[in-house]
Amino acid sequence: MVSKNQKKLIKSLYQKKYRKQYGLFVAEGKKVINELLEEGVKLYSLFTIEDIFDVDQASKYIVTEEELKQISFLTTPQIVLAVFYIPYNGGIEERGLILALDDIRDPGNLGTIIRLCDWFGIKDLVCSMQTVDCYNPKVIQATMGSITRVNINYVDLKSFLTTKAKEFKVYGTFMEGKSIYKEQLSENAILIMGNEANGISESIQNFVQDKVTIPQFGINKKTESLNVATATAIVLSEFKRS
Amino acid sequence: MVSKNQKKLIKSLYQKKYRKQYGLFVAEGKKVINELLEEGVKLYSLFTIEDIFDVDQASKYIVTEEELKQISFLTTPQIVLAVFYIPYNGGIEERGLILALDDIRDPGNLGTIIRLCDWFGIKDLVCSMQTVDCYNPKVIQATMGSITRVNINYVDLKSFLTTKAKEFKVYGTFMEGKSIYKEQLSENAILIMGNEANGISESIQNFVQDKVTIPQFGINKKTESLNVATATAIVLSEFKRS
Structure with missing residues (x-):
């Protein structure tokens, strides 16, 4: 299930102003989400049709295709959408x-x-x-x-x-x-x-x-x-x- | 005005099978159409909101924004759409x-x-x-x-x-x-x-x-x-x- 508040939050993250306000961003698709998880980017919530991701149960939501369509930014939604915390930015190197x-x-x-x-x-x-x-x-x-x-x-x-x-x-x-x-x-x-x-x-x-x-x-x-x-x-x- | 037959033809050219059958293709936007005309690609018909192209009157149609929207393949239509003959293909060079x-x-x-x-x-x-x-x-x-x-x-x-x-x-x-x-x-x-x-x-x-x-x-x-x-x-x- 995707709650009304979750829906509202995800939709708002299409806009830069809300991404900045909440410090969150959206990623879609198994490949991209996998890479972000592997790199240690902190997960906020995950909405998936298939239960294939080994993440904290509290932040995982199994959803239907129809529900995913409602929150997806893609014309052809993938099987999974995730909300991540925007990582801390390290400053600029002095050479190279x-x-x-x-x-x-x-x-x-x-x-x-x-x-x-x-x-x-x-x-x-x-x-x-x-x-x-x-x-x-x-x-x-x-x-x-x-x-x-x-x-x-x-x-x-x-x-x-x-x-x-x-x-x-x-x-x-x-x-x-x-x-x-x-x-x-x-x-x-x-x-x-x-x-x-x-x-x-x-x-x-x-x-x-x-x-x-x-x-x-x-x-x-x-x-x-x-x-x-x-x-x-x-x-x-x-x-x-x- | 765009006639019903013209509309049907243009829509069909979205598919490869009809492009092959008719030997025609669609291009949109001033820049692209200008380049094609300059390179001598043969024009079949041109649909434009502004009368800015110096082409054969018989193949030029002044249309409204609404009409252009109906035949355009773009989410944000340009001011002009043209149908061109697919040019003859010259064969492959022997070196280089x-x-x-x-x-x-x-x-x-x-x-x-x-x-x-x-x-x-x-x-x-x-x-x-x-x-x-x-x-x-x-x-x-x-x-x-x-x-x-x-x-x-x-x-x-x-x-x-x-x-x-x-x-x-x-x-x-x-x-x-x-x-x-x-x-x-x-x-x-x-x-x-x-x-x-x-x-x-x-x-x-x-x-x-x-x-x-x-x-x-x-x-x-x-x-x-x-x-x-x-x-x-x-x-x-x-x-x-x-």
């Missing part, structure tokens, strides 16, 4: 490669980028305040559980870059930048990726010390740009390959 | 890098991969018969118009590889492959990317001469895999960067 996102709006893009950070061992992901919330259910689905292994901070990007620009070399991607394939890439670096439609905003551009680009091949050269998630994949690969 | 997809099912992934081919100057994209149809409306949206600049062939992948394996070096991505960063990559090559859930199918694996992988970094190494579109981005970048 930091990825900074300037107003990424698409939850699928942010999810893919978090998964890429996990793959490439990027510990710190810094997001501007206008970047989509990483506990948005669509982001959670797209990360496939890797969200627990990346340290995500929402900051005022300008202040962040003001304090960090001395210790780190700041890179940004621009259509007119220098070929990323030919640059000597610093190990202690901040890489800025910009908004889907507008790229890196003007006030942030001033902090960029090295403008790089992914060269375009072929005769046509008509593709306007790469999707920000695929561009991030290529640039992170370049930073790590050497 | 060919990308082969083994049962890619997600339209967004195929769209991103087509856009990547365009960016990296890959002329030939070969798809297994089980790969999602490239004229699927969701693929068309994701390609952002680059579909006209990539030569896409649906083939029996086994027969294709049987005839081509002598002239081309065949690469495939596998979790246990050799680091893509360290391989000498051949210029005349076929690169196979596998299905989202299952990777490269067993019957196709036999054709792979060189198994490659994108190395994973960091201490955890728990990310199971990269999304196929981001993995394709990184591997194509490696083929082209040298």
Whole structure:
């Protein structure tokens, strides 16, 4: 059974404001929930059609398909939905490669980028305040559980870059930048990726010390740009390959 | 006005079987339609709220927002929808890098991969018969118009590889492959990317001469895999960067 209050709580967690207020977020699907449990993210409640999860009985609710449909955010609900406590955020490391996102709006893009950070061992992901919330259910689905292994901070990007620009070399991607394939890439670096439609905003551009680009091949050269998630994949690969 | 017959035709084009039967496909949005027109793709009919397109009057229909909503495949319809003739497909080149997809099912992934081919100057994209149809409306949206600049062939992948394996070096991505960063990559090559859930199918694996992988970094190494579109981005970048 799902009580009226539970239903109300879960529905409210679709909005960032309530996720912040309650310190809770929703994840759906066996795979993602399993990963979050394994990583030690604290469970608040679990609603499942099949009794397959070995979690505290008090927080587990066996529900019908119909009930799950009523609380799910997915068009095709999985067999299980869970509410987790938003984990404590550890602060930013002092060295290595930091990825900074300037107003990424698409939850699928942010999810893919978090998964890429996990793959490439990027510990710190810094997001501007206008970047989509990483506990948005669509982001959670797209990360496939890797969200627990990346340290995500929402900051005022300008202040962040003001304090960090001395210790780190700041890179940004621009259509007119220098070929990323030919640059000597610093190990202690901040890489800025910009908004889907507008790229890196003007006030942030001033902090960029090295403008790089992914060269375009072929005769046509008509593709306007790469999707920000695929561009991030290529640039992170370049930073790590050497 | 949109007639009843037009409505029926457009709705039917959501299905591959009717796209094949009529030789038509649907595209939505100013940007995508503009690109298709510019590339010389033949227009069948255009339904628009604003009279902004300089096309044959006989094929242009000014419609209301409500009418557009009725024929659109999008949750948030754009101001224009067009029906195009599926262009004639030119056959496969004899040299260079060919990308082969083994049962890619997600339209967004195929769209991103087509856009990547365009960016990296890959002329030939070969798809297994089980790969999602490239004229699927969701693929068309994701390609952002680059579909006209990539030569896409649906083939029996086994027969294709049987005839081509002598002239081309065949690469495939596998979790246990050799680091893509360290391989000498051949210029005349076929690169196979596998299905989202299952990777490269067993019957196709036999054709792979060189198994490659994108190395994973960091201490955890728990990310199971990269999304196929981001993995394709990184591997194509490696083929082209040298």
